[in-house]
Amino acid sequence: MQVFVNGDPFEIKDGAVVNDLVRALTDDPRGIAIELNREIVPKSKHAETSLNDGDRLEVVQFVGGG
Amino acid sequence: MTDKLIIAGREFTSRLIIGTGKYASYAQNAEAAKAAGAEMVTVALRRVNWSDPDQDRLQDHVSPDKYSYLPNTAGCFTADEAVRTLRLAREAGGWDLVKLEVLSDQKTLYPDMEETLTAAKALIADGFEVMVYCSDDPVYAKKLEEAGCCAIMPLGSLIGSGLGIQNPLNIRLIVEQARVPVIVDAGVGTASDAAMAMELGCDGVLMNTAIAEAKDPVRMARAMKHAILAGREAYLAGRMGRKRYADPSSPLGGLI
Numbered sequence: 001m002q003v004f005v006n007g008d009p010f011e012i013k014d015g016a017v018v019n020d021l022v023r024a025l026t027d028d029p030r031g032i033a034i035e036l037n038r039e040i041v042p043k044s045k046h047a048e049t050s051l052n053d054g055d056r057l058e059v060v061q062f063v064g065g066g
Numbered sequence: 067m068t069d070k071l072i073i074a075g076r077e078f079t080s081r082l083i084i085g086t087g088k089y090a091s092y093a094q095n096a097e098a099a100k101a102a103g104a105e106m107v108t109v110a111l112r113r114v115n116w117s118d119p120d121q122d123r124l125q126d127h128v129s130p131d132k133y134s135y136l137p138n139t140a141g142c143f144t145a146d147e148a149v150r151t152l153r154l155a156r157e158a159g160g161w162d163l164v165k166l167e168v169l170s171d172q173k174t175l176y177p178d179m180e181e182t183l184t185a186a187k188a189l190i191a192d193g194f195e196v197m198v199y200c201s202d203d204p205v206y207a208k209k210l211e212e213a214g215c216c217a218i219m220p221l222g223s224l225i226g227s228g229l230g231i232q233n234p235l236n237i238r239l240i241v242e243q244a245r246v247p248v249i250v251d252a253g254v255g256t257a258s259d260a261a262m263a264m265e266l267g268c269d270g271v272l273m274n275t276a277i278a279e280a281k282d283p284v285r286m287a288r289a290m291k292h293a294i295l296a297g298r299e300a301y302l303a304g305r306m307g308r309k310r311y312a313d314p315s316s317p318l319g320g321l322i
Contacts, residue, residue: 006113025116031125032114033158038150040157058113060154064095064124065110065140066085066225066274 001053018046025059032061069298071270073247074163074195074216076134080105081264082294083136083249085274089283092127098277099128102287106134108165108272110141111155130159136197138165143178145185152189164189165219165251165272167199175225179206183213190214199251202236204243211246218244219251219272222263226275228255231262241267257286257293264297265305 003010005025012021018041022029034041035058041049051057071078083106089095099107107128115121137155139148145168152164168185170178177200189196190213197217198210207218220240223229230253231237241248247269254260254273263271271294280286 006116026114031123031130031158033111033154035150035154040153042157058154060111061114061158062109062124062135062137062155063112064086064089064092065138066087066108 001051003051003053003055003057005057006059012051016051018049018051021051021057022046022059032059034059069302071247073197076163078105078134078270080291080294081270081298082260082290083108083270083272084277084287084290085272086110086124086128087140087274088278092122092124094283095124095278096127097284098287099133100287101284101291102277103291104133104287106136108136108138108274110138111151111158134163135159135161136163136165137161139167139185141169142167143169143181145181145188148181148185149188149192152194153192156194162193163195163197163216165197165199166215177201177221179203182206183209186210186213186215197249202233202240204236204239207240207248208243211244215246217247217249217269219249222250222253222259225252227253228276228279229253230255230259231266234262234266237263237266237268254290257289260290260293261297261300264294265301267301270294 001014037056071081080103082102082104084099084102084104085108086095139151142148142151148166148168156162166185168178168181170176179201186196186198195216197219198215199219200206202220210218222231249270249272250263250268251272254276260271277283277287
């Protein structure tokens with residue numbers, strides 16, 4: 001199925017959960033936050049939150065800023 | 067010295083908060099933070115850039131174990147965007163002390179006070195401790211304090227302008243009425259601007275560009291540390307009165 005990560009299309013297996021996506025994206029998930037269809041998915045729910053075709057995700061982290 | 071800055075029940079020894087933007091590198095940023103003696107740094111929240119996985123990460127240089135991260139809402143132009151950003155920041159870092167700024171337009175980055183007040187109320191209702199970037203309008207400053215903001219942060223002049231404190235009278239009015247810390251945020255260009263903010267009775271100064279865009283940022287960070295200390299001490303010491311004419315410092319009696 002296809003989801004959208006930070007606006008870009010991303011292919012992931014059917015039945016995937018948020019954790020699968022995080023693992024596919026990075027080896028070092030410290031300090032990131034995830035929003036699924038504009039709702040925050042807390043880290044404690046990454047393993048149980050299923051993804052569906054067409055879902056829109058935002059994956060953000062801290063960067064330098066004033 | 068027991069002259070601590072207390073924000074939302076948290077104690078800080080340093081009254082200088084620095085940004086983490088515009089530096090040549092995060093390594094230089096870390097050096098500057100150290101030289102400034104800062105304990106709190108502002109950080110922004112942005113989409114992860116997957117195209118360059120080896121890109122330096124802020125937290126590997128300016129560690130959240132060593133510095134309090136103060137997530138900001140830079141780039142937000144509505145209350146909704148700001149609230150959304152800070153909820154994500156809380157999820158990313160676990161901190162509820164935040165810097166709220168809601169801007170009005172790209173040219174001035176002047177704070178939109180109506181949206182700022184709306185966002186502040188929503189965030190406070192959601193359990194955040196809100197340090198708020200605002201105009202130097204004492205009326206709005208009061209409203210933000212009454213809404214429950216834990217620090218009022220009026221601009222000295224426009225963000226990144228380096229024009230110093232353009233309206234010291236208003237800053238003074240805000241300081242006099244506030245029961246929470248007042249921190250000048252934005253506009254500081256050089257050390258004397260920071261000292262002036264402190265001499266006006268502000269509790270601290272937040273700056274980014276003045277350090278990051280100095281020819282020698284680490285040295286300027288050190289200068290700012292001294293300026294904040296000097297200004298604070300001068301404020302606490304209480305300056306002499308202004309006189310129109312000379313008043314000799316040596317005794318008039320006993321002249322030959």
